[in-house]
Amino acid sequence: MQLSNRNKGRIGATLCLVTANLFSTTGLVQAQEVQNAFDEPATNGPGNIIMDGAVMYYRENNSRIQAIEPMASYTDYADNGDIFSIKLTADSLSGASPFGATPWIAPQNFLSPTSVTISGDDGSTGASGGVVVTDPVTQMKILQTTAKANELPLNPGFQDTRGAANLSYTKALASRTRVTFNLNGSIERDYQSYSGGASIAQDFNNKTTTISVGVNYQHDLSKRLYGTPTPFAVMTGVFTDGTKSENIVSATAGITQVITRNWLVQLNYSYERATGYQNNPYKVISVLDPVTGAPQRYLYEARPDKRTRNAVYIGSKLAVGSFVTNLSARYYHDSWGINSITANASEHIPIGTRGYIEPGVRYYHQSSADFFNYFLLSNAALPQFASADNRLDKFNAITASIKGGYMLNDQIELYAMADYYSQTKAGTKGLLPGNNGSLNLFAGVKAISVMTGVKYRF
Amino acid sequence: MKKIIPFCCLAGLTILLTACSTVAPWERDVTARKSMQLTKNANFAAINDHIYYSKEGSTGGRSTDGGGCGCN
Structure with missing residues (x-):
């Protein structure tokens, strides 16, 4: 079907009205019903x-x-x-989590304070997977762990709990x-x-x-x-x-x-x-x-x-x-x-x-x-x-x-x-x-x- | 000075948008929907905030809520 210039004008005007309606100040889409x-x-x-x-x-x-x-x-x-x-x-x-040490081509040893048990009640974050020694001067318990060669050193086996309240x-x-x-x-x-x-x-x-x-x-x-x-x-x-x-x-x-x-x-x-x-x-x-x-x-x-x-x-x-x-x-x-x-x-x-x-x-x-x-x-x-x-x-x-x-x-x-x-x-x-x-x-x-x-x- | 420019642009944009608003009280049915709440599900937001707080160097912007952690 061929469109005359007059018909083209009418269609254009109609499209303008529709477009204006869609983007009127009442919203992008007209009256919306509850469907969900x-x-x-x-x-x-x-x-x-x-x-x-x-x-x-x-x-x-x-x-x-x-x-x-x-x-x-x-x-x-x-x-x-x-x-x-x-x-x-x-x-x-x-x-386990990284603690900043760089990897190396040979095993690395690290020292950190620890409680003896993983779930100790002395205010510590428990740790496992290493050797525990007691410092002769301070009597602190120290965990020695070894990171594998060529791997990013991680704090091994830590365990922690947290409780939070919001009012x-x-x-x-x-x-x-x-x-x-x-x-x-x-x-x-x-x-x-x-x-x-x-x-x-x-x-x-x-x-x-x-x-x-x-x-x-x-x-x-x-x-x-x-x-x-x-x-x-x-x-x-x-x-x-x-x-x-x-x-x-x-x-x-x-x-x-x-x-x-x-x-x-x-x-x-x-x-x-x-x-x-x-x-x-x-x-x-x-x-x-x-x-x-x-x-x-x-x-x-x-x-x-x-x-x-x-x-x-x-x-x-x-x-x-x-x-x-x-x-x-x-x-x-x-x-x-x-x-x-x-x-x-x-x-x-x-x-x-x-x-x-x-x-x-x-x-x-x-x-x-x-x-x-x-x-x-x-x-x-x-x-x-x-x-x-x-x-x-x-x-x-x-x-x-x-x-x-x-x-x-x-x-x-x-x-x-x-x-x-x-x-x-x-x-x-x-x-x-x-x-x-x-x-x-x-x-x-x-x-x-x-x-x-x-x-x-x- | 360069750091202030984005702040000013955003503030100006918001003021401009504020001036454009002509929504009447009886036309706020859509923005009142569950799906249009700024925090549609508080637990989704809390979990995401906690994970990003513990794994990234940035925080803030969305709220003032405190209650940090010593995240490892």
């Missing part, structure tokens, strides 16, 4: 009580860390708009103003963390704009068995420093904006200032022969006692029908020289009338800390700070994830997720001195995590 249980309004309105229980399993490659983490929460949405919640979490960790109370001051107070505590055998915070959220523009401001104070205690090692002290397994602490003050400001009926965005800025002990008492750095690369000794790491972090986060959620596209990005900078970018994308896909799945991908890249180094050389003067902790290295990380949920009825939701996480070295590969370039210094991790849970609304 997750299209229903969130059930966090007044008069509801929600109990939520889940368990997570985490496992790293090469028999490194594995963890089981059960968690349970209770949230009461009172009729007057107040919200009270409590959450309890437990962690059980075991396995939160939100008070509705007016229909558009809410204040929230929270308390958090986390206790491990060798580490304790306590924090408290307050935030206020104010709605504007017919509740399409929410501005929130929050502050938080955190106090951490590092109390490895027998104390903490002196920075740059030679690894002997004997510690002379006691329990150390750090204080962290943080603040966040955010704005959440409903852009159209189907689209909302969130922008946050966070600032954090940490002072005090920020070493990891388990981490060492190898001192190598500058010609052969052979390890001469191992020194406990030394980090600055101040750290300032800044982060900007932007997130977007866009609904098209019952589908929701989630996008977010974060830019991070800290005073140790680490810059990072994070990008997240996922798609909420309705399944039938009661379920959904949400495949997603996350990309992360960070630069290394200014004082990060795989090793020090024995013929060079000690720097002011040095750490070989792989978390301060330059690397990329990719996460592939799948999440899902299913509403059994109006009150019970079953949910699950599975993640695969992989770190890869970014930039120039670190090389040992001498002819040992095949030894891999990068201690990045690959891990899987799975979680399943159930949410019940009274």
